[in-house]
Amino acid sequence: MDIPYTVEARPDTGVYNAKVGIWLFLSSEVMLFGALFSAYVLIRVGTPAGEWPHGWQNLTLGTLNTVVLALSAITTLMAWVACKIRQFGKFQFFHGCTLLLGLTFLCIKMVEYHQHLNHYEIHLTDGRIADGDMLQNNPKQDYVVIKGRYAAYEEDLYDLRAQKNLKETEIKIPRSQIKDMQSYGPWHNDYLALYFTLTGLHALHILGGSIVIGYLWGPGRRLWKTDPERFTNRVEVSGLFWHFVDLVWIFLFPVLYLT
């Protein structure tokens, strides 16, 4: 059985069916991310003044990831153009680049997650707070070692941007002095919960897109030999999804890294 309108435009919509399908899907994605952005705005507006974190993200890695995604959008377009002008070799090169850039993005994101999950806020029995990256946390030892600093109040930890040139030293803390300690995971506060939810969902989309692009670059390329026009349309549809994911990042980056 032949699937209709995979290449030629459907008379009532004016475009081929897969394009209608991807736009319907993307509209549902807009609603999904829109709801999460709304949650971010509402929670941020409802947070008391001075209690919203600033400067908690690694700006260098965030910027690097923005560049990586921007380049991947360009290579996606180039891959589609290469298909349109029937240069399969160029398509393979550009789509391969997109795949590599997508995987690079995920690797950088994992480094960022690791940095957050290895960062601890430790409340001490004397009322002080030790905050920093965990260096040693062996349950067999009666102490932990972090590279960080002491803070008198929790509020001192929120705005890191205003506290430039913070001096961080190695601090050895006996376990007997620890009241409680928690890493900077999604459970830490609203900001990090939103950060992990938004970026985690976005990273899942990058992973999904990479799988599709990898399929078209690998086993899916067989279609090129039998029906290059239909293959080109598939590349366009995957490119539309990839651009949507890139557009989401263009909004995520300033919201999470700059504000």
Added chain:
Amino acid sequence: MSLKAVHLVFVSLLTLLAFGCAVWAFADGRVFFGACGIVAGLLVILYGIYFLKKLKKVSYL
């Protein structure tokens, strides 16, 4: 709306992001980051012009 049209939207927003980052960086005292933002914004504009010329014959639909 074809990939060409979406790419144009993407390039426009990327330009805004680059210049927006530059403004934010200068306000925050990060001169190098700000300068990079301006250079990136100009590069994206140049790329946008190049890509529009290159894809002149491709439809926006």
